[in-house]
Amino acid sequence: MSFQPVKFYQTGTFTVGNRLLPPEERSVQSSSKRFNSINSGHRACQGCGEALGARYAIDAAMEATNGQLIAANATCCLEVFSTPYPETSWQIPWIHSLFGNTAAVATGIAAALKVKGRHDVRVVAQGGDGGTTDIGFGCLSGMFERNDDVLYICYDNGGYMNTGVQRSSATPAAARTSTTPAVGPAPGNVFGQGKFLPAIALAHDIPYVATATVADLRDLEAKVRRAMEIRGARYLHILVPCPLGWGHASHDTIKMARLAKETGIFPVFEAEHGEIKSVLAIRRPLPVEDYLKPQKRYAHLFGQQPKVGVIAQLQAQADRNIRKYKLLESL
Amino acid sequence: MDKPFAITLDPGSSLANRTGSWRTLRPEYIDRLPPCNAACPAGENIQDWLFHAESGKYEKAWRSLVENNPMPAIMGRVCYHPCEGACNREQVDSAVGINSVERFLGDEANKQGWQFSPPAAATGRRVLVVGSGPAGLSAAYHLTRLGHQAVIHEAAPLAGGMLRFGIPKYRLPREVLDAEIKRLTDFGVEIHLQSKVTDVRKALADGFDAVFLGVGAHIAKRAYIPAGDACKVLDAVAVLRGMEGESTPLLGRKVVVYGGGNTALDVARTAKRLGAEEAIIVYRRTRKQMPAHPFEVEEALQEGISIKWLTTIKEAGMSEDGGDIMVEKMALDDKGFPQPTGEFERIAADSVVLALGQDADLSLLENVPGLVVNKGLIEVDAGMMTGHPGVFAGGDMAGLERTVTVAVGHGKLAARAIDAWLSGETWTPPPRHELATFERMNPWYYSDAPKTVRPVLDIIRRQSTFDEVLGGLDESNALFEARRCMSCGNCFECDNCYGVCPDNAVIKLGPGKRFKFNLDYCKGCGICATECPCGAIKMVPEEN
Numbered sequence: 107m108s109f110q111p112v113k114f115y116q117t118g119t120f121t122v123g124n125r126l127l128p129p130e131e132r133s134v135q136s137s138s139k140r141f142n143s144i145n146s147g148h149r150a151c152q153g154c155g156e157a158l159g160a161r162y163a164i165d166a167a168m169e170a171t172n173g174q175l176i177a178a179n180a181t182c183c184l185e186v187f188s189t190p191y192p193e194t195s196w197q198i199p200w201i202h203s204l205f206g207n208t209a210a211v212a213t214g215i216a217a218a219l220k221v222k223g224r225h226d227v228r229v230v231a232q233g234g235d236g237g238t239t240d241i242g243f244g245c246l247s248g249m250f251e252r253n254d255d256v257l258y259i260c261y262d263n264g265g266y267m268n269t270g271v272q273r274s275s276a277t278p279a280a281a282r283t284s285t286t287p288a289v290g291p292a293p294g295n296v297f298g299q300g301k302f303l304p305a306i307a308l309a310h311d312i313p314y315v316a317t318a319t320v321a322d323l324r325d326l327e328a329k330v331r332r333a334m335e336i337r338g339a340r341y342l343h344i345l346v347p348c349p350l351g352w353g354h355a356s357h358d359t360i361k362m363a364r365l366a367k368e369t370g371i372f373p374v375f376e377a378e379h380g381e382i383k384s385v386l387a388i389r390r391p392l393p394v395e396d397y398l399k400p401q402k403r404y405a406h407l408f409g410q411q412p413k414v415g416v417i418a419q420l421q422a423q424a425d426r427n428i429r430k431y432k433l434l435e436s437l
Numbered sequence: 438m439d440k441p442f443a444i445t446l447d448p449g450s451s452l453a454n455r456t457g458s459w460r461t462l463r464p465e466y467i468d469r470l471p472p473c474n475a476a477c478p479a480g481e482n483i484q485d486w487l488f489h490a491e492s493g494k495y496e497k498a499w500r501s502l503v504e505n506n507p508m509p510a511i512m513g514r515v516c517y518h519p520c521e522g523a524c525n526r527e528q529v530d531s532a533v534g535i536n537s538v539e540r541f542l543g544d545e546a547n548k549q550g551w552q553f554s555p556p557a558a559a560t561g562r563r564v565l566v567v568g569s570g571p572a573g574l575s576a577a578y579h580l581t582r583l584g585h586q587a588v589i590h591e592a593a594p595l596a597g598g599m600l601r602f603g604i605p606k607y608r609l610p611r612e613v614l615d616a617e618i619k620r621l622t623d624f625g626v627e628i629h630l631q632s633k634v635t636d637v638r639k640a641l642a643d644g645f646d647a648v649f650l651g652v653g654a655h656i657a658k659r660a661y662i663p664a665g666d667a668c669k670v671l672d673a674v675a676v677l678r679g680m681e682g683e684s685t686p687l688l689g690r691k692v693v694v695y696g697g698g699n700t701a702l703d704v705a706r707t708a709k710r711l712g713a714e715e716a717i718i719v720y721r722r723t724r725k726q727m728p729a730h731p732f733e734v735e736e737a738l739q740e741g742i743s744i745k746w747l748t749t750i751k752e753a754g755m756s757e758d759g760g761d762i763m764v765e766k767m768a769l770d771d772k773g774f775p776q777p778t779g780e781f782e783r784i785a786a787d788s789v790v791l792a793l794g795q796d797a798d799l800s801l802l803e804n805v806p807g808l809v810v811n812k813g814l815i816e817v818d819a820g821m822m823t824g825h826p827g828v829f830a831g832g833d834m835a836g837l838e839r840t841v842t843v844a845v846g847h848g849k850l851a852a853r854a855i856d857a858w859l860s861g862e863t864w865t866p867p868p869r870h871e872l873a874t875f876e877r878m879n880p881w882y883y884s885d886a887p888k889t890v891r892p893v894l895d896i897i898r899r900q901s902t903f904d905e906v907l908g909g910l911d912e913s914n915a916l917f918e919a920r921r922c923m924s925c926g927n928c929f930e931c932d933n934c935y936g937v938c939p940d941n942a943v944i945k946l947g948p949g950k951r952f953k954f955n956l957d958y959c960k961g962c963g964i965c966a967t968e969c970p971c972g973a974i975k976m977v978p979e980e981n
Contacts, residue, residue: 116920118884121970123932126492136932138945146941146958147451153962157939192446323936357963360937
């Protein structure tokens with residue numbers, strides 16, 4: 107093989123687009139012909155990470171399936187802000203389910219399509235972390251163990267945000283929510299509770315499990331593309347910062363997701379059949395304070411007398427992630 | 438009302454919901470001034486020509502470059518690139534090698550024979566340009582572009598001024614100089630050689646509408662050094678000028694150069710190449726205080742030139758055969774000035790070359806009314822006009838920052854001011870954009886990419902020949918280097934704003950046309966501004 111010099115495209119693949127890349131290597135989001143599956147006029151807050159994550163993921167899935175896609179949507183922020191009856195932002199076939207049964211509804215759609223012989227039409231189920239990790243967990247686990255042909259996408263913003271920021275089992279430790287107020291000897295959400303659903307999905311040994319954030323579009327799109335190449339139960343967990351619930355500036359949504367990844371708070375990886383295939387390595391390692399400080403839900407850790415012990419506990423969690431998922435080396 | 442069971446309303450689109458009314462801050466696309474452009478004495482739009490070079494459109498890049506500076510191949514060799522000193526990329530890995538890309542473009546233009554785009558329609562105005570150095574060439578070029586007839590009168594037998602008679606060949610090969618001067622004459626610049634202008638007033642009366650003076654500074658400053666008859670004391674200007682003549686100057690085997698500027702280094706390095714066994718620079722202050730550029734000092738040291746810091750020459754021609762000089766050690770006082778210590782040393786020397794700076798020859802300006810000369814420099818206003826209406830000046834005779842690039846900048850500025858003056862107006866500089874500082878950018882998005890280092894000529898050949906010391910970049914690494922540009926403050930169409938908007942409120946207008954905001958739906962969250970890599974979006978408060 108002849109020598110292939112390393113090509114350098116100014117911003118590489120970090121930015122959404124890159125005029126120096128050949129068109130076929132550009133992201134779905136950079137195209138002026140992208141689907142905009144979720145249209146303008148939705149009522150998400152300013153700087154909503156979930157609205158962004160949903161467009162990234164569903165546009166990529168639409169591209170991968172040539173527009174042959176049906177989405178089932180749990181009750182969650184995404185449903186509430188996109189579809190106040192009779193108005194909708196969705197430009198794809200879309201069905202609203204109950205809070206807890208989206209996985210089951212999607213399974214039903216997949217079964218119906220199978221009966222009808224429509225192998226070209228693919229099914230996505232989507233919901234927030236409350237509908238996925240708490241209320242819908244039974245249906246989801248069933249969908250996994252039956253290996254139903256559905257891609258389940260969880261948009262994780264760490265709480266029940268549209269009902270007034272209540273705690274979910276995906277709320278991180280020490281975070282303040284309206285049900286875990288920053289009062290008392292151990293303010294904020296308790297340590298030692300909650301769950302990391304991607305790890306549970308991994309334990310089901312389903313064909314595909316991946317995590318992503320809205321801060322790395324190219325990675326997210328590649329994972330959706332890979333997921334749509336596979337048949338069977340697939341799970342994608344996307345971290346979507348929430349300016350309202352997290353209390354960061356609306357313009358810092360992507361920055362927060364980036365910091366979550368760079369500090370090791372949120373591991374970004376990809377696994378097939380229960381085996382981790384790749385991780386998105388940390389590019390510029392940072393202490394967790396950099397991630398915590400801009401968020402009002404952690405404000406009680408700082409101020410006059412910073413709670414050094416709690417910060418150290420959170421740092422220890424991040425360090426465990428870094429070791430466990432080998433985030434400082436690329437696989 | 439023929440609707441399915443339990444359905445009472447038609448489905449509607451959320452497009453009916455104009456979320457733009459939520460907005461308190463509005464994003465605006467802006468162009469900020471990149472630090473390289475701000476630092477360029479010739480006023481080049483570096484970010485713009487690198488933008489074209491990044492996509493491999495070298496001719497377009499070159500055309501953008503020569504809008505401000507007609508001599509990229511020369512600049513790419515002799516400019517001290519203050520742009521690179523200001524480059525924001527320095528804070529990511531290392532500055533973009535702007536100078537080397539400029540040289541690549543200049544060389545490419547010479548190779549491909551690119552010519553300047555045709556000038557504006559002729560105005561019939563004639564402007565006399567005195568001197569064909571960088572200031573004069575630049576002024577003549579810009580005047581020609583504006584449609585005026587520029588006529589250069591040059592006293593020397595060859596054009597180029599200090600580019601030819603001050604800068605050694607190993608830094609600027611003469612083919613390069615000749616090629617860029619020829620492109621200027623092909624463009625319509627008239628150059629009359631060996632035609633010394635002695636009376637500016639007479640010239641003005643001779644059918645010229647304005648005059649630009651760029652006679653430079655080529656009279657060597659002297660220092661009184663008692664010298665025996667047998668010792669050769671020369672001046673640096675004469676030595677460098679002599680290199681362009683038929684017989685090279687005779688400097689001997691041991692050469693001492695007195696001074697600490699770039700000229701001193703040029704002479705010492707020239708002496709070494711002429712066969713001197715020893716070339717010693719004597720400078721009365723420290724290395725830190727040396728006005729010469731650090732990389733030139735470094736190159737000279739590599740070539741085996743020795744430098745005696747904190748030393749002055751007291752006497753030359755000490756021994757019977759004239760071969761020694763006496764130097765005195767200096768020490769810095771509290772204020773940083775060198776003071777004699779009374780400690781002397783003898784150094785063997787066949788010749789002493791004085792490189793103590795130059796003065797301008799202002800004899801042609803006698804009896805021009807209104808002209809003010811201050812400390813050997815002509816005083817000019819913001820548009821380079823002297824106290825005498827219609828007489829403009831630039832280059833070394835009009836300032837103490839004496840570099841080729843500054844001279845080119847003076848020439849451009851003067852040409853614009855002359856153009857305004859000829860139509861009875863006063864030139865005012867266009868307003869500047871605010872500076873694209875590093876804090877206004879989002880460096881996360883730029884891939885890591887270290888600077889490409891230019892090849893350096895082998896040390897032995899550097900000591901014995903006048904071959905060019907620094908090589909050029911080839912196409913692939915020039916492209917790489919151009920792509921390291923972060924496009925500070927100016928949109929480079931990375932699609933980030935278009936991609937990161939949660940409300941699809943950014944409209945992509947297509948290649949080269951950038952983007953626009955759909956204010957019907959923009960909620961003003963500001964993600965686009967935060968995530969713009971180059972800082973080309975600004976959030977401004979909505980008025981109501």
